[in-house]
Amino acid sequence: MIGLIARKIGMSRAFLANGEAVAVTYLKVSPNTVVRQKTKEKDGYDAVVLGMEPKEWKTRKGNTHTRYKFQKEWQVESLDGFETGKELTVSILPQDSKVTIMGISKGKGFQGVMKRHKFHGGPGSH
Numbered sequence: 001m002i003g004l005i006a007r008k009i010g011m012s013r014a015f016l017a018n019g020e021a022v023a024v025t026y027l028k029v030s031p032n033t034v035v036r037q038k039t040k041e042k043d044g045y046d047a048v049v050l051g052m053e054p055k056e057w058k059t060r061k062g063n064t065h066t067r068y069k070f071q072k073e074w075q076v077e078s079l080d081g082f083e084t085g086k087e088l089t090v091s092i093l094p095q096d097s098k099v100t101i102m103g104i105s106k107g108k109g110f111q112g113v114m115k116r117h118k119f120h121g122g123p124g125s126h
Contacts (some may be wrong), residue, residue: 003072003074003099004029004032004050004088004090004092004093005029005030005032005050005051005052005070005071005072006027006028006029006030007027007028007029007030008025008026008027008028009026009027009028010025010026011023011024011025011026012024012026029089029090030052030053031052031087031088031089032050032051032052032087032088032089033050033051033052033054033068033085033086033087033088034048034049034050034082034083034084034085034086034087034088035049035050035051035068035071035084036048036049036084037049037079037082037084038073039079045075046075046076046077046078046079047073047074047075047076048073048074048076048079048082049071049072049073049074050071050072050073050074050088051068051070051071052068052069052070052071053068053069053070054066054067054068054069055067055068055069
């Protein structure tokens with residue numbers, strides 16, 4: 001089983017034929033690129049590393065490098081069909097399938113009341 005990296009767009013609700021409201025999450029799934037493969041011989045297990053939102057830059061020597069904003073590793077049973085550089089889109093998932101979503105928090109650390117609850121500082125003097 002392999003998944004794709006996606007961004008959450010928003011939440012809404014959909015109505016079934018019997019009138020029942022169901023919560024839905026809208027996702028934007030950009031094409032994912034196979035960044036690298038991990039093999040049993042080298043790493044001890046088979047896995048595919050997917051990347052989303054590539055950023056390319058050139059060095060002074062003229063070489064082109066690519067980094068991905070998001071990367072995620074998926075363990076797979078077989079590496080067939082996952083060549084490095086191949087793009088995976090949402091078309092590999094069956095239509096109307098349930099998916100498990102994991103979010104990544106930005107991690108804001110220990111916040112004070114001014115930032116967390118929008119409290120304002122008192123007057124600057126007295």
